[in-house]
Amino acid sequence: MQPFTAITTGLRRYGAIYLALLKNSIVREMGFKSNFLLWIVVEALWFALQLGYFVVIYSHTESIAGWSKWEVVLLIGTAQFIQQLFTAIFLTNVTDLSELIRTGKLDFMLLLPVNTRFLISFRKVDLGGFVNAGMALCVVGYACNQLGITPTFQHITGYFVLCIAGVFIHYALVLVLAVSAFWTVRSQGVVWCYYNLFNIARMPQTAFRGTFKIIFTLAVPMLLIANVPAKLILTRLDSILEMGLLLVITMIWLILSEFCWRVSLRRYTSASS
Amino acid sequence: MVKKYWYIIGIGVQNTLVYRVNFLLRALFGLIPLTATIFLWKAVFAEKAEGSTVAGYTLASMVSYYLVVTVVDALTAVTEDDWQISADIKDGNINQFLLKPVDYLRYRLCLFVAGRFVYLAAAAVPVAVFVLVQREYFVIPVHAMTWVWFAGSIIMAALLNFFISYSMAMLAFWVVEISTFIFILFAFEYIAGGHLFPVDIMPAGLLEVLNWTPFPYQLFFPVSVYLERSQGLGLWRGLGIQFFWVIFFFGLARLAWSRGVRKYTAVGG
Incomplete structure (x- = not known):
């Protein structure tokens, strides 16, 4: 019974911390209501833009690599859902x-009696994302309709x-990107890389060929993240293995990100005095 | 007089060199969606009969379009200047420019030019490799004069991009957080500027309206000049409208600055 109670108290404790962080985020967001x-308007605009992009392409063709217009809309919606x-x-x-x-504020996080990765991963909640x-x-x-x-x-x-x-793959990938590049890349650089990389998640996997397809299916599974759930709904999955593949790759990326996190933390030297 | 601005360019180059890896990554990651888009168009053309076109583009000229876009974008795009300018205003870094005989707009323009040089140096290898891989699609202009018009429209596009970003960043005098505005503008530049697809595959009515907005002249127009899709009267009309917008946004940038400074209370120091 001992380990079991340890887990439940741990869960309850971290749940309470998360609730406190969530409350904190709501208070902070409401301080800047118009912002x-x-x-939300910005994100909606970009979403509309992605849809508009494919609407323009579909005004010149009936299908892209076997995907009809509304099937691609479903795919874009799925990619957007995961990303948001x-x-x-x-x-x-x-x-x-x-x-x-860069600023050495990580010192403070390391000193708190909470798992540091938990803290840096869940510190702020972006409520607009849920909307x-x-x-x-x-x-x-x-x-679907x-x-x-x-x-x-x-x-x-x-x-779901x-x-x-898919959300966890995003998380693991961006964490690896963030920790492996923190010496040289400013945070805007990471966001830029992220948006470019995830840009392709909304495209039908069948359109791709060669090395590009292999890399972005097996190594960095951008072409699986939204394609597999969308194909499940469309009942177009070639086999159940595709779902298994996505789940296995998710696990691998989570393990890899934990490894990168530990290595980089070991190399961390404080920046402030 | 001119000499001090050369110094600024030199300092700008040194400062941005610190972020060369950042630029390299930007260039590298920028190629991912680009490659994906080319795949997408190949899939579109694969469903059509051999040699058919989309709004006058063959597969080859479509791929060629994106290759030229990459080059023009590397030459003219604003990377982080708008963020830096708004941060300068917010943090009170512009105080010194109000006291010293250095004009802030010219100073930022020098830094922008310096940033482009460093970006080009960092992006040259990935972009060159990319163009080489797709070289069968890369076209060279037929007419020698095209190069002249192309160079002119590129310089104007760079100035236009810079003045638009500068004017946008001036909002920081009035609003604390301007990133939302930057992203809204960016969205319009993306779709109406030709980043995603050639502007002229859009419906004709919409295109006619877009041609009068500044967006196509930030990227699409120089590319269409290079591909010789803008010729004769259309070329002159395009250059004229582009020139108008450059002057317009230069004026707006100056105006916003003088209005902003009047309202400005030096924060920090």
Whole structure:
């Protein structure tokens, strides 16, 4: 019974800490209400832009690599959903990391009696991200409607599990990007790399060929993150193995990110006096 | 008089050299969505009959478009100048320019030029390799004069990008947090500037409106000059509108600065 109670008290403790952090974030966001709303507008605009991009392309063609217009809309919505969920929970925290290291503020985090990785990962919650994720789900729903698809309960459950796996891949990847580059890259640099990398998640995997496809399927699974859940809903999965592959790669990336985190922490020397 | 601005360029080069790896990564990661877009177009053309076109673009000229976009973008894009200028205003770093005989706009322009030099040096290898890999699609202009117009439109595009960003950053005199505005502007530049696809594949009515906005002249227009899609009257009209917008945003930048300084209370020191 001993380890079991240790786990539950641990969970309860970290749950309480997370709630405190969440409350803190809400208070902070509400201090800048207009800014909060403007960010939602910005994200909505970029989402509309991504959709507009494909609408323009589909005005010149019937299908891209076997994907019809509404199927791609469903794919873009899924990619956006995953990305926004990631933004809500992790993005600012992970990209702030290089700043914490540069200014030496990480010292303070290391001294607190909490797991440091937990703290730096969950410090701030970006509430706008949840709003945008909701918007993305609406687009997914609308696309389903246009395609005449009514997903079963199993499909919906599987869809959300795969999306959450996608969020974790985002998290692990960006953490690796942030810790491995903190000597030279400013936080804006990391955000830039991130947006470029995840840009391709919304494209149909079947359009790609060669080395590019292999790298971004197996090593950096950008072409799986949104494609697999979207294909599950569209009942277009070639085999159940695709879902397994996504989950396995998620695990590998999480382990890798923990490894990178530990190595870089060992190399950390404080910057302030 | 001119000499002190050369000094600033020198200092700018040294300062931005610190972030050369940052620039290299920017250039490298920028190639990922670009490659993806090329794949996407190949898939689009694969479903069509051999030799068919999309709004006048063959597959080869479409790929060529993106290659030239990469080069023009490296030459003219503003990377972090807008963030730095707004930070200068917010943190009170502009105090010294109010006291010293250095004009802030010219100072920033020098830093922008210096930043482009360093960026080009850092991005040269990845971009060159990328263009080489796709070399079968890379076209060279037929007419020699095209190079002249291309150079002119590139310089104007760079100035336009800079003045727009500078004017935008002036908002920091009035608003604390301007990143949302920068991203909204960036979104319009992205779709209407030709980053995502050639502007002229959009519906004709929309295109006619867009041609009067500054956005296509930030990137799309120089590329279309290079690809010789803008010729004769269209070329002159384009250069004229581009020139107008450069002057307009130069004026706006000056105006915003003088208004802003009047309102400015030096924070920090």
